[in-house]
Amino acid sequence: MLPQAARIVETQRENANTRTFVFDAHWRARPGQFLMAWLPRFDEKPFSLVDDDPVTITVAAVGPFTRLLHRLEPGDRVWLRGPLGRGFRPEGQRMLLVGGGYGSAPLDFLARRAKNAAITAVIGARTAADLLFVERLARSGADVQVTTEDGSAGEKGLVTAVVEPLLARGGFDALYACGPHGMLAALEALARRHRVPAQLSWEAYMRCGLGLCGSCEHQGRVLCLEGPVLSFNNCSSRGRSFTRHV
Ligand SMILES: Cc1cc2nc3c(=O)[nH]c(=O)nc-3n(C[C@H](O)[C@H](O)[C@H](O)COP(=O)(O)OP(=O)(O)OC[C@H]3O[C@@H](n4cnc5c(N)ncnc54)[C@H](O)[C@@H]3O)c2cc1C
Ligand code: FES
Numbered sequence: 328m329l330p331q332a333a334r335i336v337e338t339q340r341e342n343a344n345t346r347t348f349v350f351d352a353h354w355r356a357r358p359g360q361f362l363m364a365w366l367p368r369f370d371e372k373p374f375s376l377v378d379d380d381p382v383t384i385t386v387a388a389v390g391p392f393t394r395l396l397h398r399l400e401p402g403d404r405v406w407l408r409g410p411l412g413r414g415f416r417p418e419g420q421r422m423l424l425v426g427g428g429y430g431s432a433p434l435d436f437l438a439r440r441a442k443n444a445a446i447t448a449v450i451g452a453r454t455a456a457d458l459l460f461v462e463r464l465a466r467s468g469a470d471v472q473v474t475t476e477d478g479s480a481g482e483k484g485l486v487t488a489v490v491e492p493l494l495a496r497g498g499f500d501a502l503y504a505c506g507p508h509g510m511l512a513a514l515e516a517l518a519r520r521h522r523v524p525a526q527l528s529w530e531a532y533m534r535c536g537l538g539l540c541g542s543c544e545h546q547g548r549v550l551c552l553e554g555p556v557l558s559f560n561n562c563s564s565r566g567r568s569f570t571r572h573v
Contacts, residue, residue: 328408328409328411328537329408330363330365330371330406330407330408331352331406331407331408332404332405332406333350333351333352333382333404333405333406333407334350334351334401334402334403334404335348335349335350335399335400335401335402335403335404335405336349336350336351336381336401337349337401338399338400338401341385341459341460342456342457342458342459343456343457344387344388344389344457345385345386345387345388345429345459346385346386346388346396346397347377347383347384347385347386348383348384348385348386348396348399348405349378349381349382349383350381350382350383350405350407351381352381352382352407353379353380353381353382354376354379354380354382354409354410355379355380355410356376356379356409356410356414357410357413357414357415357416357440358376358414358415358433358434358436358437358439358440359375359412359413359414359415359433359436359437359505359526359528359555359556360375360376360409360410360411360412360413360414361373361374361375361376361409361410361411361412361536361555362374362376362382362384362407362408362409362410362411363407363408363409363411363533363536364384364396364405364406364407365405365406365407365408366392366395366396366405366406367406369391369392369395370391370392371408371534372392372393372533373411373533373536373551374386375429375432375433375436375505375528375555376409376410376433376436377432377433377435377436378436379410379436382407382409384432385429385432385459385460386429387428387429408536409536411536411537411551412536412550412551412552412554412555412556413552413553413554413555413556414433414556415433415437415503415526415528415556416526416558417437417440417441417444418500418501418524419444419499419500419501420443420444420445420500421444421445421447421498421499421500422441422444422445422446422447422499422500422501422503423447423448423449423490423493423494423499423501423502423503423523424437424438424446424447424448424449424464424469424502424503424504425448425449425450425451425486425490425502425503425504425505425506425510425514426448426449426450426451426459426460426486426504426505426506427450427451427452427486427504427505427506427507427510428451428452428457428459428506428507429459430504430505430506430507430510430528431448431450431459431460431461431464431505431506432459432460432505433505433528434448434460434464434503434505435460435463435464435467437503438464438467438468438469439467445470446464446467446468446469446470447469447470447471447472447493447499448464448469448470448471448472449471449472449473449474449486449489449490449493450464450471450472450473450474450486451473451474451475451476451485451486451506451510452473452474452475452476453475453476453477454475454476454477454479454480455475455479455480456479457475458473458475458480461473472489474486474488474489485510485513486506486510486514487510487513487514487517490502490514490517491517494517494518494520494521494523495521497521499523500524501523501524501525501526502514502518502523502524502525502526503525503526503527504525504526504527504528505527505528507530508529508530511527511528511529514527515527515559518559524558524559524560525558525559526556526557526558527556527557527558528554528555528556529545529550529554529555529556529557530550530555531543531544531545531550531551531554531555533550533551535551536551537551537552538551538552
């Protein structure tokens with residue numbers, strides 16, 4: 328899959344460190360799928376799709392590539408490859424979405440696609456200034472709960488402090504999450520304990536995005552092809568039972 332040039336048509340500041348980029352590209356993709364963005368003579372990096380029509384990504388400035396991307400403006404070109412990987416599959420009518428950091432971005436795409444479902448979203452960040460997509464998720468119809476590590480907004484602490492009682496109360500058909508590995512590992516344990524099916528979007532260092540270089544292996548899986556979303560169904564198995572899906 329060759330990169331296609333796309334022009335930025337709009338940028339939007341989401342918080343102090345994060346911008347959303349809308350491109351003049353129109354794809355058909357599933358929430359949780361990602362693209363590779365290439366800046367010629369510099370580098371190519373993966374980003375989750377926030378929308379497919381028009382293609383939209385939300386980028387946190389954390390290093391050289393993302394800082395350069397943040398300096399681009401409407402009219403500038405970026406080369407895009409995608410959609411890549413396997414995304415979320417909305418299942419059931421009562422969905423629990425959990426996002427940490429820029430992990431909330433693909434969850435809003437999921438919430439918009441999961442028409443007619445009752446959605447509860449738990450969004451976590453270090454501080455109130457780092458929260459992402461809380462208003463967007465509320466506009467998408469989700470009942471949004473917020474946690475911050477410093478207590479500057481919502482419940483003080485980690486998302487798991489809010490998710491655990493929600494799962495214990497019951498009533499969710501599945502849990503969907505995207506965020507840092509530590510958060511996903513904790514959510515996986517909670518989902519297994521409460522026997523709730525889960526779809527977790529795992530990040531890895533990605534170079535080719537095509538299953539060729541091996542840099543994205545996680546728990547024996549090539550995440551750019553088999554993930555980034557891995558799902559398991561706790562209801563039918565007690566063991567480690569991740570399944571791939573299309
Ligand atoms: C499937 C997928 C979807 C992604 N979606 C988004 C998104 O929607 N928005 C967004 O802002 N970023 C996203 N990322 C992460 C983004 O691709 C990286 O942060 C990228 O490396 C940034 O490039 P950089 O040159 O700016 O910083 P780098 O110098 O590459 O990285 C900055 C810091 O982040 C760490 N880091 C980089 N990549 C990873 C990783 N995969 N896992 C753990 N630590 C890492 C590095 O070790 C370094 O400390 C995604 C990554 C993957 C694999
Ligand atoms: S990024 Fe190369 S194999 Fe997955």
